[in-house]
Every structure is written in structure tokens, then in C-alpha cells.
Amino acid sequence: MNRIDLEFGDLQAFVAVAEGLSFRAAAAQLFISQPALSRRIDKLEGVLKVRLLERTSRRVSLTEAGRQFLEHARAAIAEMQVALGALSAAAAKRSTVVTVACVPSVANYVLPVALEAFSARFPEVRLRVLDESGAQVVQSVVRAEADFGVNFIGVQEAELDFKAIYTEGYVLALQRSHPLARGKTVKWKDLCGSRLISVSARSSNRVLLDNALARLEQRPAVFCEVNHVTAALALADAGVGVTAVPALAYSKVRYPSLVTVPLVEPEVRRTLGLITRKGAALSAPAQAMYDLLESAARSGFDFP
Known part of the structure; x- marks a missing residue:
């Protein structure tokens, strides 16, 4: 033709x-x-x-x-x-809907305040949150199901960009009356005598901890296994045992009977980052949400 x-x-x-x-x-x-x-x-x-x-x-x-x-x-x-x-x-x-994919701990303890601050500035924009595992967050961004993602897995996919915004350590969440609650820090080996509540082996949190503790001669045994950090904290709040969680996952308001103590030897840390498709431009509202999270991370997620 x-x-x-x-x-x-x-x-x-x-x-x-x-x-x-x-x-x-x-x-x-x-x-x-x-x-x-x-x-x-x-x-x-x-x-x-x-x-x-x-x-x-x-x-x-x-x-x-x-x-x-x-x-x-x-x-x-x-x-x-x-x-x-x-x-x-x-x-x-597209410009009036912002979709964010994020790991559950971010969805539960960071995004609620972030979304409130965002909605005050952009009341006409609708929000959609995909709270998923770390691997699923990556795939949601790759498949363009989300505008961007919040994840602590360093992205290796060539088509994605990972911008680190916040580094946090793991803490032990336990009842105030527990003997280990009196110290300024707790060594991992000191958990061997405690009933440890852990997330499942399929969780990115569990993979990170298992890799970090692999060289310990004495490793704490898991007493109870759950799928999500929120369930682990709820069981610890009920007095079932103690649990190791990222610092951002703990909330004094939600778990008033719990305190947290930093875990050391080794000190395990994870880095949260914002992931986007390489070369893809965000809509104005999505970019505003992206910038809000990046800015808030610099102040420890102390939102205005």
C-alpha cells in the first residue's frame, strides 16, 4: 500500500x-x-x-x-x-487518582498521616493504596498498576529506579513487665529464652533477619509464626511473647502495653526507598505525594 x-x-x-x-x-x-x-x-x-x-x-x-x-x-x-x-x-x-504500592508496615503506620496531609492540600484527588509484600510492590510498579512504590527492597530491575529516603533499625516489642524491657538494648542471643513471635519465612522482613542472623552461634527459636507484622505486634500486646519488628511498625497508640528496645549484635537495619519506572513521568498529584514522602522521611516521618 x-x-x-x-x-x-x-x-x-x-x-x-x-x-x-x-x-x-x-x-x-x-x-x-x-x-x-x-x-x-x-x-x-x-x-x-x-x-x-x-x-x-x-x-x-x-x-x-x-x-x-x-x-x-x-x-x-x-x-x-x-x-x-x-x-x-x-x-x-490519571491525574485525579494517585496509586501507591507499599509494604504493610508503611501502609499501616506511615501512609495514614501522609495521606491526611496530602488530602488537605489536594482534596479533589482520590487515593488508592496497594499494601503488598516487597516483591509484589516491585511488580505493581513494573506493571504500571501503581504510580510509584514505597519499599525496602533494593530494586535490581533495570527498568526501575530506587531512591533511598529512610533507614531504620529493628526493635524488640514486648510487655513493659518483661525482664528484657529494662535494658537500653537487647542482644539477639538474649532472646533464646523468650517466646519469639515472627513473621513467616515468605516475608521480606523474615528473609532480611534470617540473613543477618545466619552467623550467630545462638539463634532464637520461633515460638509463633504469623503472616504480618501487625499480627505479631497484636500477639505481643496480648502477652503471647516478644517480637522483632522495624521501628516504623510500632505505634504507642495502637499497642499501649508494649515498649520497644533496640536490637543489637548484630544491629539490623533496612532502607526504605521510593521506586518508579525509569523514564516515566509522574502526574502532578503523584509527584506531590512522592515529594511529600521524601520530605517527611528527612524528619523521621513527622508530618506537618
Whole structure:
């Protein structure tokens, strides 16, 4: 099939002239000069290799080919307007919804305050949170299901960027009356005699801890295993045992009977970061949310 080099502006020019049968009126309608309009018509006729308009000093009329082509030109312009309208609607929808994928501890203890601050600034923007495992957060960003992600797994995918924003240590959450609650720190080996509540081996938190404690001669045994940090804290709050959690996961308001003590020897830390698709531009609201989290991290997530 031979390539036909038609431009949208040329079609608009022809339709404007054909409907008004006036070069002067069409030029005014399109906000261009009459010579520029004539060049567009000449170009269109040259591409089509057929005369569309009969022009004299007094009048303009359509040829038979022009009358036939007019209907096709109108249909093409209408289709293009529908397509542009659909794209504009989709862009507007994307700009009014911000989707953030994040690990559960961030969803439970960081995002609620962040979203409140964001909504105060952007009350018209709807928010969607995908609270998932670290690996699922990565995939949600890769598949463009989320505008960006908040994760503590260093991203190795070539198509993603990882921007570190906050580093936190692991703490022992336990009842105030527990003997280990009196120290300024707790060594991992000192947990060997305690009932340790841990997240499952499928959790990114568990993988990080297992790797960090692999060289210890004495490793604490898991007494109770759960799927999420929130469940581990709830059981510790009920007095079932003690649990090691990222510092951000603990909330004095939610778990009033618990205290936290930093865990050492080894000191295990994780780095939270914002992950985005490489080269992808965020919508204005999504960028504002991204910037809010990055700024808040510098002050330890002490939101205004």
C-alpha cells in the first residue's frame, strides 16, 4: 500500500473551505492567512492527485471528487476528535487518582498521616493504596498498576529506579513487665529464652533477619509464626511473647502495653526507598505525594 502523507491541518483547511465556499471565511475561522490556506489546499490536492475545488476570482465550488472526499474528510476529523477526547479524559482520570504500592508496615503506620496531609492540600484527588509484600510492590510498579512504590527492597530491575529516603533499625516489642524491657538494648542471643513471635519465612522482613542472623552461634527459636507484622505486634500486646519488628511498625497508640528496645549484635537495619519506572513521568498529584514522602522521611516521618 502506498503511503499517503496527509496532515490533519490540511483536512481541516479543506473542510472549512468546502463548507463555507470561501477562502476568506475559512482563513479567518482557522486563524491563518489566505496564502497559507491556499498552500494547504494545493498540498492536499497534490497528495491526492485530484482537484477538489474549482476556484475563480468570484466563487469557489466543489468538484465531484471534492464532494466525495468531503464526507471522508469530515468522518476522519470526527474520529480524530473522538480519539483526542478519549485521551484527554484518560489523562484527566490519571491525574485525579494517585496509586501507591507499599509494604504493610508503611501502609499501616506511615501512609495514614501522609495521606491526611496530602488530602488537605489536594482534596479533589482520590487515593488508592496497594499494601503488598516487597516483591509484589516491585511488580505493581513494573506493571504500571501503581504510580510509584514505597519499599525496602533494593530494586535490581533495570527498568526501575530506587531512591533511598529512610533507614531504620529493628526493635524488640514486648510487655513493659518483661525482664528484657529494662535494658537500653537487647542482644539477639538474649532472646533464646523468650517466646519469639515472627513473621513467616515468605516475608521480606523474615528473609532480611534470617540473613543477618545466619552467623550467630545462638539463634532464637520461633515460638509463633504469623503472616504480618501487625499480627505479631497484636500477639505481643496480648502477652503471647516478644517480637522483632522495624521501628516504623510500632505505634504507642495502637499497642499501649508494649515498649520497644533496640536490637543489637548484630544491629539490623533496612532502607526504605521510593521506586518508579525509569523514564516515566509522574502526574502532578503523584509527584506531590512522592515529594511529600521524601520530605517527611528527612524528619523521621513527622508530618506537618
